[in-house]
Amino acid sequence: MSQQSHTEQFPKNQPPLAERLASARQLVTKAISAVPPHPEPLPSPNSDQGEPGNLLQDVKKLGFDDFDTLVHFFSSAVEGQINDNELLLENLIQLFAKLPQNSVKGKRLENGLINQLWNGIDHPPMTTLGEDHKYRAADGSGNAIHDPKMGAAGQPYARSTPAKSYQNPNQPEPEMIFDMLFARGGEFKPHPNKISSFMFYLATIITHDIFQTKNGTSPINQTSSYLDLAPLYGRNQAEQDLMRTKKNGLLKPDTFSSKRVLGFPPGVGTLLIMFNRYHNYVATNLATINEGGRFQKPTGDDPEKAAKYDNDLFQTARLITCGLYVSIILRDYVRTILGMNRTASSWALDPRTNEGKSILSQQTPEGTGNQVSVEFNLIYRWHNTISPKDEQWTKDVMKKVLGKDPTEMSLMEFGHAMRDWEQEIPDDPAQRGFMDLPRNADGTLNEADLAKIFKESVDDVAGSYGANRIPEVMRPIELMGIMASRSWNCATLNEFREHFGLTRHPTFEDINPDKEVAAKLRFLYGSPDAVELYPGLMAEKAKPPMAPGSGLCGNFTMTRAILSDAVALVRGDRFYTIDYTPKNLTNWGFNQASYDLNVDQSHVLYKLVFRAFPNSFQNNSIYAHFPFVIPSENKKILESIDKAYLYTWDEPKTKTPLIPILSHKAVSEVLYNQQDFKVITGDAINHLVAQPNKPHYGKDFCLSGDGKEHAKNRTLVRKSLISGPWETEIWKWYTHMTPKILNLNSFPIPGNKREIDLVRDVINVTNTRFNAALFCMPIKNEESPWGVYTDQELYSVLGALFQAVFMDADIGNSFKLRTIARELAQDLGKVVMLIAQTIKKAGLITDIVAKIREGEASLPTYGNHLIERMLSDGKDVEEVVWGTIMPVITANVANQSQVTSLCVDYYLDKEGKKHLPELYRLAHENTPEADETLLNMLEGCRLRGPVAVYREATSTQVITDYSPCLPSESDPTGRDPITNPDIEGTKREVKIPKGYRVVCNFATAGRDPAIFEDPNEVRLDRPLDSYVHFGLGPHWCAGKEMSRVGQTSLFKQIVGLKNLRRAPGGRGEMKNFPASPWNGQVGLPVEGQNGSAAHQQPWLGLRAFMTVDQSSLWPIPTTMRVQWDE
Incomplete structure (x- = not known):
């Protein structure tokens, strides 16, 4: 590098070199502090007289590169960190080689380097791999490995x-x-x-x-x-x-x-x-x-x-x-x-x-x-x-x-x-x-x-x-x-x-x-x-x-x-x-013991309370979150910092147990009975979309209740979603976008293969982009750097919203989930509000939004006018955005991604992989008949989908139910049950008292032999209307047809990959296990439901998934890596 280019890195008016060295001398002294005994005798203190001059003479032999090295060395000593991209160690070696053999300061610089290298390792080591030191001893011994008895009992x-x-x-x-x-x-x-x-x-x-x-x-x-x-x-x-x-x-x-x-x-x-x-x-x-x-x-x-x-x-x-x-x-x-x-x-x-570690402070032992x-x-x-x-x-x-x-x-x-x-x-x-x-x-x-x-x-x-x-x-x-x-x-x-x-x-x-x-x-x-x-x-x-x-x-x-x-x-x-x-x-355990700065100002006692008493307190009970101060005083404290609205001061009340409903007939009986069984998602929807002085924007959304106003809203949503050439545009959109994302996010590996996280980087991303296109939301991606959210960011937002409304089943995580989801919903809603206001005024997408979406697959008739259709009801923009559009967005993406992820997971597993060659053939046939057959991809979700919905009884009801399937002793994963050989023997009258909630289990209803012949086998000729995974009754999924078309097109592109298979080891697995509620303690007796005598327990099929790093449970799939041949 030229001298001129070096000079440009420093101020124009610099003090003389000697002055600069003198000002750095104190820093040098600290950086080259005493080190362990050195085999070579060090110069006597008297030889340091006239140090600045001696150092100046030495540095005159160096170039600007060496001066730069010294600056970096001193800086790293102060900061305690080295950016090894700057090759500091290697440059120091070059500097030492240029200094005179008798340079006192050179020797001190060398000692300083030795000092830094010595301090990089604990002396003596403070932890070992010994089995004796792996866990806490019962009496506390061995905590200090070099003094095992320190602090031990006795x-x-x-x-x-x-x-x-x-x-x-x-x-x-x-x-x-x-x-x-x-x-x-x-x-x-x-x-x-x-x-x-x-x-x-x-x-x-x-x-x-x-x-x-x-x-x-x-x-x-x-x-x-x-x-x-x-x-x-x-x-x-x-x-x-x-x-x-x-x-x-x-x-x-x-x-x-x-x-x-x-x-x-x-x-x-x-x-x-x-x-x-x-x-x-x-x-x-x-x-x-x-x-x-x-x-x-x-x-x-x-x-x-x-x-x-x-x-x-x-x-x-x-x-x-x-x-x-x-x-x-x-x-x-x-x-x-x-x-x-x-x-x-x-x-x-x-x-x-x-x-x-730095020279300006000593690390606390x-x-x-x-x-x-x-x-x-x-x-x-x-x-x-x-x-x-x-x-x-x-x-x-x-x-x-x-x-x-x-x-x-x-x-x-x-x-x-x-x-x-x-x-x-x-x-x-x-x-x-x-x-x-x-x-x-x-x-x-x-x-x-x-x-x-x-x-x-x-x-x-x-x-x-x-x-x-x-x-x-x-x-x-x-x-x-x-x-x-x-x-x-x-x-x-x-x-x-x-x-x-x-x-x-x-x-x-x-x-x-x-x-x-x-x-x-x-x-x-x-x-x-x-x-x-x-x-x-x-x-x-x-x-x-x-x-x-x-x-x-x-x-x-x-x-x-x-x-x-x-x-x-x-x-x-x-x-x-x-x-x-x-x-x-473990990652999960470390997270369980950790605090969150965004929850309760980092207090964590609520974690203990909800795991000990999961059935006694509401998720925002002041008793659970701040029990170290009496509730009346906590009200004053939280009002003073504007956080009282997050909590309730209600007296604790024991929750009623959830009652599982298993058979197709009983599930249908509950879901079609809108008078005696009400949806329970209205409170969660309102929580996400409420605005200052307008807390009930979500009350009329179709999934918020069972009244006439909810039916009217459902009609509006259906009319908006199912309009024009919607089927053709959706199919083409996924057909265009899926290969593009597969190519963009996959990575070539040896053997002429490619690998990708199919759930995270394909299914989730594709469905996120589709919904962004539907509602004109600007996505920041490889072609649109002007967007607001990246693919993963928007999916994370929508996933949190979906969980907060439909899958908020874990009381220990509920408050954190609802708090974060509300913040995310408010931010996203403001973006949607700007878009809707623009469309309302101009009747079309503005130039900037059009620019953001340039180059993407388009929905020319369907997507561009969806918001217009939703605004046609005569309500003001704010009410439509918060009361309809935001709840629709919340329900869409995660639900669609879950369906496809579970389908693919089934066909990659031991029971389903035998169907992959036929699916590959159908995917490449590209005929209307083949595509129609692929619509029965839902077989995979029927056999793998752990979906359930909740209802609350408004009056005491008695329903006849039975267990369609039982756990298989040969299946340790709990995913593949056997058909119940004695359905009549397991029939029972289930009493559902007023105010109790039921869990309508689609996993068991989807394997009911009374509806599905050969319930544990794939059949590509079943009537599409027989599937339950988009819901039954008045609240079945309003976008069912749209989702079915879009997910089938996405599924077609995936199973059309050559020799599709899981990645080796745990990377290729969808980390999940049977989901079971924690009732405060383990080892409870296994009894029949509703007080009936003990008998073989039914297979429930509900699953819990984990985040990619396995630090948290998640209600829907998050990761699964696959490979295919190019």
């Missing part, structure tokens, strides 16, 4: 602050301290920020997760120093074994390990049971998904393989459950402590952040292990927050357990009585009761009972911090706390504060400005420097509310200390930092 407590000051050997009696500084008396002061008791139930679990002391004063911690949910899983291997079923990775249902928790308010145990249910939900789904064959269930009778299968599922489910636990701590708990829940911000103090200290054992005590309700509950339980009021017992009596009570509790968690709640035959508790405890905990406001806030019933426990602090020789309050960089309290009034409290402290201790740690922590003044900043309003020293401890507990834990990866948790 190890001594650490000490944070040495006690260096003289302390009075004759301290005040613990009883006097409690009575003067701790005791609440008759006055309860609610928390100023109205934090609920439920938040402190989590705090209690955290406390007993990392602190458990035998006899209250032992120096040994009986549990691990890690946030590993020991109260649920157990503190050691023996306790953990008692929690496990040792089958399929599951925990014994609705149990927890800790006996002590049975002595806490019921909300604490309920929260642990919620985590128990979450663990079993995760383990069940891990086994079902079986990512990459990682959890392949062994066949045969091999105890060793069965044990490994169970352990891998259990340990991975534990990692994921603990991952959600720590996300709740950081995103719900700590955010509430800091008052961030009162803002619209999604920021959180999250120590899991991954900083880069991670995965180093942790060992909790006695000081924090004293800090993590929350008795002043006990509410009056929990205070009374504790009194009642202690009287029942101990036989008398605990405040009237000596500490020795109290200790013996508590030990006797704990020893009477069965070691096996499954043999214990909980709150006298009845257990079902499988060991589970009733969801409604647990949800009631949870709801009451959220409604219950906790107490506030400060002196004289602890209930009298906690007196014995607090006395033991004071005695423990003394036996552990803890530092004073001021020494502890100084350790954390806080100023010492100079006066008693600085500890607590309340004159009475200050006077008591002065009487008890004489000097602020003599105040003991534990009494000082309890008597210290509380922080005032500040949003954001101070949400907990805890005592000053405690608040600062717990934030440091939160960082240490998470940052030091290898399983929350270095080894917290999708590879270790």
